[in-house]
Amino acid sequence: MKQLIDKSIKELAVGLRNGDFSSVDLVSESIARINEIKTKTNSFISTVSNELVLNSAKEKDKNIKNVDNPLYGLPFTMKDIYQAKGTRTTSGSNVLIDYQSQYDSTVYKKVKDAGGILLGKNNLDAWGHGGSSENNDIGPVKNPYNLELSAGGSSGGPAVSVATRCVPYSIGEDTGGSIRNPSSWCGITGLKVTYGRVSRYGAIAYASSFDTVGPMAKTAEDCAYILENIAGYDPYDGNTSNIEVPKYSEIINNKLDYTIGVPKEFFVKGLDKEVETSIQNAVKELKKLGCKIKEVSFPLFDFGVALYYIIAPSETSSNLGRYDGIRYGNGRDKFTEETKRRILIGTYSLSSGYYDEYYNQAQKARTVLIETYNNIFKSCDAIISPVSPTLPIKIGELINDPIKNYLADIYTVTQNPAGVPSLAIPTGFSKNNLPIGMQIVGPHFSEDKLLNIGHQFQLVTKYHEIKPNI
Amino acid sequence: MKLNQTYKPVIGLEVHIELATNSKMFCGCPADHFGKKPNTQTCPVCLGLPGALPVPNKKAIDWCIMLGLALGCKINKYSTFDRKHYFYPDLPKGYQISQYDDPFCYEGKFEDIRIRRVHMEEDTAKLQHTEVNRKKVSLIDFNRSGVPLVELVTEPDFSDVDEVILFLQELQKIIRYLGISTADMEKGSMRLEANISLLLLGSEPNTGSEPVTLPNYKVELKNINSFRFLKKAMLYEIERQKDLLSNNKKIVQETRGWNEARSATVSQRIKEEAMDYRYFPEPDIPPIEVSDKDIKILSDKVPELPQTKRERFLEQYNLSKEYIEILVSDLTKANYFEEASKLSPDMAKTIANAMINQNLDKSYPEPAGLVKKLVELTKTDFSPTPEVGLAIKSVLVENPEVVKSYQNGKGQVVGFLIGQVQKILNGKGDPKQINTILLGKLHGN
Numbered sequence: 001m002k003q004l005i006d007k008s009i010k011e012l013a014v015g016l017r018n019g020d021f022s023s024v025d026l027v028s029e030s031i032a033r034i035n036e037i038k039t040k041t042n043s044f045i046s047t048v049s050n051e052l053v054l055n056s057a058k059e060k061d062k063n064i065k066n067v068d069n070p071l072y073g074l075p076f077t078m079k080d081i082y083q084a085k086g087t088r089t090t091s092g093s094n095v096l097i098d099y100q101s102q103y104d105s106t107v108y109k110k111v112k113d114a115g116g117i118l119l120g121k122n123n124l125d126a127w128g129h130g131g132s133s134e135n136n137d138i139g140p141v142k143n144p145y146n147l148e149l150s151a152g153g154s155s156g157g158p159a160v161s162v163a164t165r166c167v168p169y170s171i172g173e174d175t176g177g178s179i180r181n182p183s184s185w186c187g188i189t190g191l192k193v194t195y196g197r198v199s200r201y202g203a204i205a206y207a208s209s210f211d212t213v214g215p216m217a218k219t220a221e222d223c224a225y226i227l228e229n230i231a232g233y234d235p236y237d238g239n240t241s242n243i244e245v246p247k248y249s250e251i252i253n254n255k256l257d258y259t260i261g262v263p264k265e266f267f268v269k270g271l272d273k274e275v276e277t278s279i280q281n282a283v284k285e286l287k288k289l290g291c292k293i294k295e296v297s298f299p300l301f302d303f304g305v306a307l308y309y310i311i312a313p314s315e316t317s318s319n320l321g322r323y324d325g326i327r328y329g330n331g332r333d334k335f336t337e338e339t340k341r342r343i344l345i346g347t348y349s350l351s352s353g354y355y356d357e358y359y360n361q362a363q364k365a366r367t368v369l370i371e372t373y374n375n376i377f378k379s380c381d382a383i384i385s386p387v388s389p390t391l392p393i394k395i396g397e398l399i400n401d402p403i404k405n406y407l408a409d410i411y412t413v414t415q416n417p418a419g420v421p422s423l424a425i426p427t428g429f430s431k432n433n434l435p436i437g438m439q440i441v442g443p444h445f446s447e448d449k450l451l452n453i454g455h456q457f458q459l460v461t462k463y464h465e466i467k468p469n470i
Numbered sequence: 471m472k473l474n475q476t477y478k479p480v481i482g483l484e485v486h487i488e489l490a491t492n493s494k495m496f497c498g499c500p501a502d503h504f505g506k507k508p509n510t511q512t513c514p515v516c517l518g519l520p521g522a523l524p525v526p527n528k529k530a531i532d533w534c535i536m537l538g539l540a541l542g543c544k545i546n547k548y549s550t551f552d553r554k555h556y557f558y559p560d561l562p563k564g565y566q567i568s569q570y571d572d573p574f575c576y577e578g579k580f581e582d583i584r585i586r587r588v589h590m591e592e593d594t595a596k597l598q599h600t601e602v603n604r605k606k607v608s609l610i611d612f613n614r615s616g617v618p619l620v621e622l623v624t625e626p627d628f629s630d631v632d633e634v635i636l637f638l639q640e641l642q643k644i645i646r647y648l649g650i651s652t653a654d655m656e657k658g659s660m661r662l663e664a665n666i667s668l669l670l671l672g673s674e675p676n677t678g679s680e681p682v683t684l685p686n687y688k689v690e691l692k693n694i695n696s697f698r699f700l701k702k703a704m705l706y707e708i709e710r711q712k713d714l715l716s717n718n719k720k721i722v723q724e725t726r727g728w729n730e731a732r733s734a735t736v737s738q739r740i741k742e743e744a745m746d747y748r749y750f751p752e753p754d755i756p757p758i759e760v761s762d763k764d765i766k767i768l769s770d771k772v773p774e775l776p777q778t779k780r781e782r783f784l785e786q787y788n789l790s791k792e793y794i795e796i797l798v799s800d801l802t803k804a805n806y807f808e809e810a811s812k813l814s815p816d817m818a819k820t821i822a823n824a825m826i827n828q829n830l831d832k833s834y835p836e837p838a839g840l841v842k843k844l845v846e847l848t849k850t851d852f853s854p855t856p857e858v859g860l861a862i863k864s865v866l867v868e869n870p871e872v873v874k875s876y877q878n879g880k881g882q883v884v885g886f887l888i889g890q891v892q893k894i895l896n897g898k899g900d901p902k903q904i905n906t907i908l909l910g911k912l913h914g915n
Contacts, residue, residue, distance in 0.1 A: 083514075083521045096520070103514045105521055202514075202521040209753035238525040238755050315753055318553055321564025322518050350555075350748035359750060 004029050005165040006467070009222045010249075012168060013070035023057040023064065023073030023117070030075040030119050033166045040470065041142045041151065043160035045080045046088050047120035056117045070225050072115030077161045078171040079154075080121035081128070083202040084108045087118070091204045092126035092136035094334040095323045105202020106234045107171055107213050114229045119167055122157025126336055127316065128175050128206035130154050131388075131408050133182065134399040135338040142395065143185060144468035145434055149392040152182030158216045159186040163468055169217035169226055173203055175210045176308050177387070177412025180424035183216055184387035184437030187426045189454065189464060190216040191223045194444045195419035196241040198227075199234030205319040207312035210416035219464050220425060220454030224248035227447060243445055251448040252455035256289045260440075260453075261296035261380035266411065272390045278428040278436040282457065283384055289456050296376055296383060303365055304414035309406055310349050310362035311417065317346030341402065366417045373418045377443040382450060385441055386411050387424050391434045415441055423450040426463035435463075477668040477715065479708050480684060481634055482626035485641065487537075487651045488593060488659040489530050489618040495592045496524030496567065501617045504657050508598075508611035516616035518562030523754050526551070530618035531574065531590060531758065532768055533650040537620060538575025538588040539769045540644050547760055549574050551590075551752040556745065559610055560595040567592050568621075570749040574760070583637055584625040593617040620651075626665065626684060631704045635697050638662060643776045647801055655695045662700050664691045667721070668711045690725045691735065703728040703735050710735065779804060787811060787818040796826050803831065810837035812882075814901045815889040820844055841901050855903070861894040862908050876912055884908065 004026055007015065015021055031050055038044040053075070060073035078084070081091050083101040090096045104112070112118070125135040133141035133156025141156030143149040144164050151160050158170035159182035172179040174192040183190030191214045198213040205211055215226035228249060233242040262283060267276055287293050320343060325331030335343065349358035376383060389410060398405040415422045422441040429435055442450050458464050494501050497515035514522035535545055552570040568591035578585030595615040599608050622641070628634045642660060645653040653660040667685035689707060694700045707726070714721050726735040751757075774782070776798050783794045783804075797804045807825060811818040824830040824844055834840035865887055866873055876883050884905070891904050 081521070083519075089520065091520070099520070102519055103522075200521075201523050204520045207753075236525065237523050314750060318555060318565055318748070318750070321555060321557075322520075322562060324557065324564065326559060327562070347748065350750055352744075352746045352748075355748075355750075 003033070003165050005033070005168055006465075007168075008219055009070050009074065009168055009217070009225045012074055013072070016064050016073050023060040024054060026073065027053050027057040027075050027117060027119070030167055033164065034120060034161075037144070037160070037164045037166055037470065040147065041144055041160045041164065042139045043123050043141050043151070043157040043164075043166075044077075044120050045090055045092065045123050045138055045157070048087065048118055053117055053119055060115055060117065067115060069114045069229070071111060071229055073117070074115070074169075075117045075119045075167045076111060076169050076171065077120050077122050077158060077167050078108065078118065079124050079158050079173050081124065081173055081204040082108050082121070082171060083204075084118060084121075087121055089121065089204065090138075092124045092138055093336070093339070094137040095330045095332075096204075096328055097137065098329055103202065106199035106236055107230050108202065110230050111171065120161075122155070122161055122170060124157055125154035125178075126339055127204070127320065128154045128173060128178055128211075129316070129336075129339050129342055130399070131177060131181050131405065132393065132395070132398045133157065134395060135336055137334075137336065140395045140399075143392050143434075144470045145187070146392070146432075148394060149434070150185070150395050150398065152185035152388070152392065154178040154182075155190075155216065156182045159183055159188055159190070162186070162188045162216050162218060164470055165467055169215055169222055171226075171230070172214055172216040173206075174212050174214055174416070175206045176312060176416050177409050179212075179214050179216055180387050180412050180422060180437075180439055181409070183424040184426070184439075185392040185435060187429075187435030187437070187463065187466060187468070188216060189219050189223055189426065189458075190214065190424045191220075191227065191447065191451070192415060192422045192424075193227070193231070193447060194241075194421045195416070196239045197231050197421070197445065197447065199232075199237040199240050201234055201236035205315075207315040207416075208319060209315060210308075210312055212416070219458050220423060220451045221249065221252055221458070223423070224252050224451045224455070227451070231447075241445070246448045248448055248451050252452045254452050256286070256291050256453060256456050258381035258449065258453065259292040259294055259379070260286055261294050261376060261383040263296050263298035263301070263376075263383055263385065265298050265301050266385050270389055271386055274391065274430045275386055275389070275436050278430075279384065279386055279438045282427040282438055285457060285460065286384075286453065289460065291453070294380055296380060298372060298376065298383070300368065300372065301414060302410065304369065304417070305406055305410055307362040307365040307369065307417060308409070308413035309345065310358050311366065313342040313346030314349045314359050314362075315346065317343045317350065338399065338402070338405075369414055370418045373414075373420055373443070382440050382442040382446065382453060385422075385439050387437045387439050388412075391430050391432075391436070411439070420444055421447050421450055423447075423454045425454045425457060426466075427461075428463055429466070475716065476671045477708075477712055478671050479629050479631070479704075480626045480667050480669050481628035481631075481704065482665045483622075483624045483628070483634065483638070484663040484665070485622045485638070486661040486663075487620045487622070487645055487653060489533055489620060490649075490651050490659075491527055491530050491533070491618055493527060494616040495527050495530055495590070495618040496616055499616065503613035503617060504659075506613050508609070508613060511613040512615070516562075517612055518564075518615075524567055524752075526755055526758070527618060533618075533648070534574050534588060534590045534620050535760065535765070535768050536648055536772055537622070537645065537650060538578060539765070540648060540772050540775060541575075541578040541580045541585050541588065541622075543575035543578030543585055543588055545575055545760055545765050546572050548572060549758045549760065551755045551758075552749045553752050554591075554747045554749055556747060558594070559608065560597050560615070562595065562612065562615060566594065567752055567755070572757075581637070581640075583627045586623040586625050588620060588622045591619050591621055593619045631701055631708070634664065634704065635701050638697060638700070640776060643799060647773055647775055655697075658695070662694055662697075664700060664704055665689070666691060666704060666707050666711075668708065668715060670715070687721050687723050689721065689723070691728070692725050692738065693727045699728045699730060702733070706733070707735050787822070789819065789822050793822045793826055797822065806831050806837055810841050812885040813838055813841045813888070813905065814845070814892070815885055816892050816897055817841065817844060817848075820848065838902065845901055857895065858891070858899050858903055859907060861891045861899070862904065862911060864894065865890040866911060873912065884912075
């Protein structure tokens with residue numbers, strides 16, 4: 001079935017201004033599609049009332065000719081960790097199940113000011129704790145390509161909303177793969193930005209030094225338009241950078257002339273054969289587009305999981321301390337098993353007597369990891385990596401096996417401690433028609449290059465146009 | 471019974487100072503919370519709402535460093551904030567943002583006391599235990615949550631209660647001179663804690679005056695809001711501990727407060743084992759670098775401190791120690807005195823006397839007014855105008871160098887010239903008149 005929301009952000013922006021369709025048409029399509037999809041996939045936690053969003057669309061239609069911003073009048077959703085006044089923000093947990101946002105997150109404010117219309121808040125792994133959107137009190141998010149499978153996580157709901165064309169884009173959050181993993185399993189494009197590129201103010205924290213706010217959309221070009229709107233210095237987030245925000249949507253049109261590294265350690269036993277083949281084909285495509293391909297080495301990359309699962313739980317044990325049942329209604333007993341596990345690991349790692357052995361040791365490993373990335377990027381502009389070692393996994397398999405669950409993050413947990421950006425793009429489908437993706441990882445603040453590579457790749461491939469039959 | 475044994479008190483201090491910045495430590499809410507309607511000065515950051523992030527107040531950090539500099543501390547070129555975790559209803563995030571490994575200031579020395587550190591943190595909310603509808607309740611006022619708080623920690627270098635009080639009084643003056651806090655104990659903007667234990671004399675190796683080994687316990691005196699009560703509490707505590715130790719009793723490691731009605735220290739909280747605060751670097755705030763240039767700028771901002779002023783007042787005005795102390799204790803008074811003395815240098819003692827014994831500075835808000843009044847009182851007849859003119863003329867002729875330096879911008883030499891004129895007039899000149907004519911001449915009229 002053809003939909004308006006199949007179109008790219010640029011096409012939607014042009015169509016709105018040409019009068020081919022209205023913001024009301026778009027929002028109406030969104031509402032209808034969300035109603036079709038949400039129960040089947042469990043991808044939404046809350047939706048904004050039809051009246052509110054339609055009124056907002058009517059407003060936008062009146063002004064559309066006077067506003068240039070391509071996000072103006074377009075519907076969108078957000079992962080349910082972003083504060084937006086007038087909405088519930090649950091983080092997928094019964095602890096905050098009735099919590100009403102008291103203020104607007106910076107990312108929401110920016111998109112709202114750009115003319116975006118918030119349609120709803122998406123399901124996830126509670127507090128970001130997971131890679132399969134099963135660790136929550138709302139129920140697992142189902143993969144739209146096969147409802148028995150996981151949509152990935154923790155930003156599973158946003159990925160499904162985009163894959164099923166409920167909205168043109170969504171705002172996800174990535175702490176150790178949470179944007180890239182579901183993007184890859186649902187066949188969409190997702191960008192984990194450089195730490196400090198987009199303000200975290202108003203995003204419920206999982207691991208403060210890893211958390212990043214980023215776009216999830218159909219294409220790299222769409223991500224470029226969104227990032228132009230949400231990136232930049234924010235006086236409310238001391239870690240945001242004042243490095244100027246480039247005009248991503250122009251840079252992506254450059255011809256490719258990059259050296260791309262392929263770390264040999266990434267393509268070994270444990271990586272699904274179909275995933276490997278799909279990525280290798282994508283690399284060939286990049287070569288055809290003008291990139292120099294080079295084998296590189298990423299030593300000790302399997303340390304990533306160990307250091308990630310010390311530092312992230314340490315920070316989360318601290319960040320979740322405030323949910324003590326006194327001020328937010330529900331008590332600590334409402335945390336899920338997996339969340340309790342992470343709080344305990346983190347509390348232990350920070351305890352006196354264990355701090356040096358665990359937290360401090362992990363921070364030293366983090367320094368080594370940063371140096372590893374710095375070294376690699378001396379000889380290449382970006383590297384290619386799988387996103388997930390496997391195709392989408394059956395619901396229940398990961399959540400019931402914590403070690404397997406953590407190892408599933410092996411390719412996505414090294415970028416966050418190093419703070420580097422990574423773009424996940426679709427590279428094909430398995431013989432069972434399940435999406436496959438890869439990630440392009442670059443040095444700090446190289447989003448322009450990553451989006452450039454992604455866009456040029458998508459100009460010659462069609463995987464991003466395919467949507468699930470649901 | 472161990473009779474006739476002598477003990478030496480070992481005392482260290484922790485002082486908390488609420489800074490008088492306009493805004494709070496990590497958000498834009500007003501920092502001045504005293505007497506404000508509860509919970510009217512809050513925002514997502516100081517309420518610790520989900521997703522809110524702290525952004526440090528630059529001015530508070532500068533002031534913390536200035537205090538460190540005034541106390542002879544080294545300044546860390548690279549400082550971090552850390553999270554200190556504990557559970558208490560007045561702590562909305564479940565942790566306090568403080569400093570642990572890398573405080574802004576460390577290893578200072580003030581007089582004979584070593585300063586361990588001076589660091590920056592945030593104040594907690596305020597609990598009010600009260601009754602609502604005849605039910606006992608504890609209410610939380612978040613106006614104080616996130617107010618900038620400096621913590622100063624000394625080494626346990628005090629062995630005398632009076633020394634402690636003198637140190638604290640001097641510290642209070644320094645803080646007021648720096649203008650960084652009202653340091654008002656009744657309002658809680660300066661809070662005192664003394665850690666106190668007793669060392670059996672002869673138990674430490676005889677290597678010097680400082681004890682090498684410290685007692686293996688300490689009692690923390692806390693929540694005491696005046697110097698007087700702190701002194702009483704310390705004296706009481708020394709006797710209490712002496713008594714226990716002499717009777718071979720173990721002293722419990724605990725926090726004690728002062729009960730004025732009972733004239734005794736009372737146990738508030740027993741610390742059986744050290745709290746584990748699970749400190750780790752605050753990931754929401756990037757490390758803070760302080761350059762040599764920053765330090766230079768801040769040390770230039772440190773004004774003349776009380777001790778220097780005392781010495782200068784003695785040399786320049788030759789006042790009694792008692793008078794100097796009264797003037798130096800109150801910066802406004804000291805400044806008033808200096809301004810008045812500049813107008814009539816010969817009358818410095820008279821001015822001090824009028825201020826201290828007759829409170830005349832209160833009746834004359836302008837120092838010139840006081841000087842005029844004093845001249846009238848002490849010298850009923852001013853010298854006639856022609857004589858004044860002649861005296862000024864001769865002083866100007868005799869002091870060409872001074873006149874030149876005035877013309878080169880050294881305004882303060884006027885005081886000297888007035889003094890010379892008064893000398894010729896035997897102090898009978900009207901200071902105001904001299905001032906007017908002299909300035910006129912200097913400006914070539």
